[in-house]
Amino acid sequence: MRKSRVVVVFLSLSLIALLLSSCLNLEKVKHFRYDVTFKTEEELKTGFLDVSLFQEGGKDRVKIDFALGEEQLSTTVDVDKDDMSGAVLPLVMGNPTLATVLTPLGTVQGLVMAISMGGPLQVGFKSTQKDDEGKTMEIQVPSSEARFGKEALWVESYMDGKLAFRALIEKETFFPFVVDFRDPEVLEEGQSQGYFEVKEMEWKE
Numbered sequence: 001m002r003k004s005r006v007v008v009v010f011l012s013l014s015l016i017a018l019l020l021s022s023c024l025n026l027e028k029v030k031h032f033r034y035d036v037t038f039k040t041e042e043e044l045k046t047g048f049l050d051v052s053l054f055q056e057g058g059k060d061r062v063k064i065d066f067a068l069g070e071e072q073l074s075t076t077v078d079v080d081k082d083d084m085s086g087a088v089l090p091l092v093m094g095n096p097t098l099a100t101v102l103t104p105l106g107t108v109q110g111l112v113m114a115i116s117m118g119g120p121l122q123v124g125f126k127s128t129q130k131d132d133e134g135k136t137m138e139i140q141v142p143s144s145e146a147r148f149g150k151e152a153l154w155v156e157s158y159m160d161g162k163l164a165f166r167a168l169i170e171k172e173t174f175f176p177f178v179v180d181f182r183d184p185e186v187l188e189e190g191q192s193q194g195y196f197e198v199k200e201m202e203w204k205e
Contacts, residue, residue, distance in 0.1 A: 028173065029053055033200040036068060036101055039193040045069045049101060050200075071097040104181040104194045108167045112155055113174050115139055121153055121171070136160055147177050148201040159183065177201075 033050040047068030054061055059078050066073040073095050115127065125141040138158040145152060151171045157164040168178035181187065181194040 028204055029175075029202070030204050031200065031202040032198055034196050035199050037193075037195040038068070038188075038191050039195070040190045041192070047071075047101075049098075049196075066095075066098055066101070068097055068101060071095075073098060100188050101194075101196075104165070104183075104186055105176055105179055105196060107183070107186050108155075108157075108165055108179050108181065109169070109174050109176055111139075111157065112167070112169050116174070121155070123153065137164075144171075148198070149203070152177055 031050075031052045033048060036047045036049055038045045045068060048066070050065040052063040054063070060080070061076055062079050063076040064073065112121070115121065121141055123141055123144050126139070128136065128138045130136050136159070138161075140156050141153050142156060143154045145154070145168070147168065147170075152168045153171055154166065155169050156166045162182070164181075164183040166178075166180045167176050169176055176196070177198045179194070179196040181196070182192070184192075187194055
């Protein structure tokens with residue numbers, strides 16, 4: 001059954017809080033920009049997600065510029081490292097299109113992070129298991145490459161033999177540089193693919 005809008009928003013909120021408080025925390029990242037594409041039978045909808053993290057007036061701040069099709073958002077919010085969700089909840093709740101973009105990224109990152117808890121991921125890794133519904137999920141790491149000065153792993157996930165996603169994940173922080181997402185349980189109705197690729201990345205020294 002397709003996830004409801006409430007679940008989508010919850011997952012997106014969790015992703016933003018996770019990114020800002022751990023993987024993409026204010027100590028490591030200054031700026032990143034994704035090119036975003038969603039594919040349906042009728043069209044390709046393109047856009048971007050641009051995020052800058054900085055300090056101003058003694059406060060941690062996040063500037064978000066986002067566009068997908070005709071939807072646009074540009075805002076800056078103050079964030080508290082101990083309570084990220086309090087700052088971003090109104091933002092996500094008021095912009096469901098932003099939530100649909102963040103959810104595939106959060107799904108991929110969350111799954112890879114969960115798998116890595118069993119041991120560090122490396123090229124050649126492969127795992128196959130069944131979920132509660134009897135579906136077979138396979139995860140494998142076929143190769144790696146360097147991008148934006150960091151080592152990254154290509155991670156592939158299959159559900160009952162069908163590609164759910166292929167992603168290039170930064171090895172230490174699990175930041176998703178590239179996500180080719182095909183899972184219909186997470187994509188919006190009518191979408192067959194979501195493609196996300198970081199085109200700009202600036203790390204803090």
